[in-house]
Amino acid sequence: MTMLEERPLDEPFAADPATARRQAATSPETADRPRSISSRTFDDRMSLGGSAVASLCLVWLLYTVVLPMSGKLGFVLLWFVAFVLLYAGVTAVSQPGPVVRDRIASAVIQGGAAVVLLVLVFTVAYTFVRGFPAYRHLNFFTQDMSSAGPSDPLTQGGIKHAVVGSLIELGIAVLIALPLGLTTAVFMTEIGGRFGRIVRTIVESMTALPDLVAGLFIYAFLLIALGQERNGFAAAVALSITMLPIIARSADVVLRIVPGGLREASLALGASHWRTVWSVVLPTARPGLATALILGMARGIGETAPVLIVSQPSAYFESNPFHNPMNSLPLFAYTGIRAPDTNSHTRGFGAACVLLATVIVLFVVIRILARQRRARDARPRPWTRLARRASS
Template sequence: MSITTVKPTGTPGGKSGPSELQGARLPRWSPYVIAVGSLAVGCGIGLAAGLDSRMQWGLIAAILFVAVSYGLSATVEGTRQAKDRLATSVVWVMFLLAVVPLASLIYETVKRGSKVFDGYFLSHSMGVVADDEAGGGIYHAIIGTLEQVGLACLIAVPIGLLTAIYLVEYGRGKLAKAVTFFVDVMTGIPSIVAGLFVLSFWILILGFDFSGWAGAMALSILMMPVVVRSTEEMLKLVPNELREASLALGVPKWRTILKVVLPTAIGGITTGVMLAVARIAGETAPVLLLVWTTPFINTNPFDGAQGSLPLYIYQQYQSGNQAGYDRAWAAALALIAFIMILNLVARGVARWKAPKTGR
C-alpha cells in the first residue's frame, strides 16, 4: 500500500499564495488619496457654484469622501468590506466636524488676542484707562476670577466629594434616592437662577453688599452637582475586591475609603473637579448680579465689587471700539490659558498621587 503526499500549491515551502485565500484589497494609501481628491473636487464645486463659505466646501468634500470610499470599496473589495469602510469614513468625518470648530476657535482667539497680550496687559488694570483708549489690562480681573473660583472650590469640592462618598459607600433607601434626584435637578439649573437665588437671600434679605464672596456662593451651586456626579462615577469604578480585601484585614470602613478607595480614584476625581472649574470659570450672569464690576484692583473678596474675566470680556466687547475688541480677545485668550494650566496641574497632581503598583 503506497502513500502519496500531496503538497499544497502556491509559494515554495507549502505556503499558499494570497490570491487563493484573500480577495482583492485597496492599498493602504487609498483613503489619503480619496481624501485629497474629494477635497480638491469639493473646492472646485464650491468655486463653480459660487459658494462663499469654506464650510460648505468642506461638507461637499466630506460627502464625496464617504461616497467614493464606499463605491470604490464595493467595486474592488466587496459589499462586506465596503460597509466597514463606510462606517470608518463616517467616523473620521464626524471626528473632523468636532475638531474643526475647536481648532478654529483656538486659532481665532490666539490670532486676535495676541495683539495686546503681553506683560503690561497682564500686570495692569483699567483704573485710569477709558474703554475707548488703548492700554490697560486685566490684572484686577485675574485677581477677581482666581479668588471667586477658589472660594467656590472651597465650598463645592468638600460638599460634593462627601456627598458622592455617601451615595456610593453608604447611601441606601429613600434619602439616597432623594439626594440623587436633587443632584440631577441641580445639574440643569441655569446660572442666572443660581445668581438670583443668592441675590434674593444674601443681598436683599440679609442685607449684605455685592462682593466676590456672593458670586462664589452662586458659582459653588453650579459647581457642586458636577463634582458629585463625576466623583460618584469614579468611585463606582473602584473594584469591590479592593474594599473587601481591606475590610477582611480588619480595617474600618472609613479608613478603607480614605486609604484605598479615594487614592485609587483620585485621577478621575481630580479631572471631574477641573471640569467643574471650567464650567464656572466662564460664567457671567452670577458675577454680573452679585459681584458687579470695578476697573480698580480689589483683593478683598468679602468687601465691595470685584473684576472678573468673563464680565471684563463682555464689557470690553460691548464698548464698540477697536481697543475694546482687542482687550476682549486678549482676555479670552487669558481665560483659555487659565483653564489649560489648571488642567495640566490637575493631571500632574493626579499622576503624582495615583497609587503605585509594585513589580
C-alpha cells in the same frame, strides 16, 4: 482545445480581478488567516486620496457652476457627504461588504473628529491672534483699568484686577463645592438606598442647571433677602452652585468603579466602613477625583452670567471678596467685547487668552500632582503596616 478547457480543474476561474481577490480571500488556504483591519495598502491609500480629490472637484463644479449655491459651511458639508459616498463606491469595487462598512464608519468617525479638532484649533488660534496686540504689553498683566479709559492705548491699563478676582472667586468656590461634592458622591456610592437614588436624580438634574438660575438664586437669597452687597463672595457662592453637581457626578462615577475587592479586604482586616472609605476608597480614586475637580473648576472659571448678576464690572483692584464689586476674567472679556471701541475688543480677547492659559495650567498641574501621588502610593508596603492602618 480552448483556453477554458486547458485550465486545471482545481484553479478558480475569475471573470475580473475584483472577483479573483474575493475568491482568494475566501479560499480554504486563507480562511483561517486573520483579516487585518488597521493596515492600509497602497491601493487603499490611493482610493482614499482619490476619493477626496474627486469629491472636492465634483462638489466645486456643482456648487459654484451648475447649482445656484453659496456658503462655505454648505460646501464643506456637501463635500464630506460626496466623499463618503464616493469612497464607499471605490472601496466596494475591490473589497467585500464588511470591509466597505468598516471603511465608511472609519471615515465618518475620523471626519467628525477632524471637524471638532479644526473648530477647536481655529477658536483658540483666533482668540490668541486677536488678543496678541494686548497681551504683548507687560502693563496688561501688572495694571488695572482704574487709570485707563476705553479709548486709551493698549500701553495703559490691564487685567490685574480681573485675574486676582477670578482666582479669589474660584478658590472660595472650590472650598465650598469640593467638600460638598465629595460628601455627596460618597453618600450616593457607599450608603445609597432609596434616599441615595433621590439624591443621585437631583444631582444629575442639577448638572444641566443653567448658570443664570444659579445667579438669580444667589441674587434673591443673599442680595435681596439678607441684604448683602454685590461682592466677590456672592459671585463665588454662585459659581460653587454651578460646580457642585459637576464634581459630585464625576466623583460618583469614579468611586463606583473602585474594585469591590479592596473594600472587602479592608473590612476583613477589621477596619470600619468609614475607615475603609477614608483609607482605601478615596486614595484609590484620587486621580479620578482630581479629574472631577478639574471639570468643576473648568465649569466655574468660565462662567459669566452668575458674576454679572451678583457682582458687576469694576475697573479697580479689589482683594477683599466681602466688600465692593469684584471683576473676573470672563466678565472683563464680556464687557470688553460689548464695548464699541477697538481697544476694548482687543483687551477682551486678551483676557480670554489669559483665561484659556489659566485653565490649561491648572489642568496640567493637577494631573501631574495626581500622577505623582499615584506613583507614590504604588510602592510596595509591608502587610503589617497596611493591616495596622486599616484596623486603627
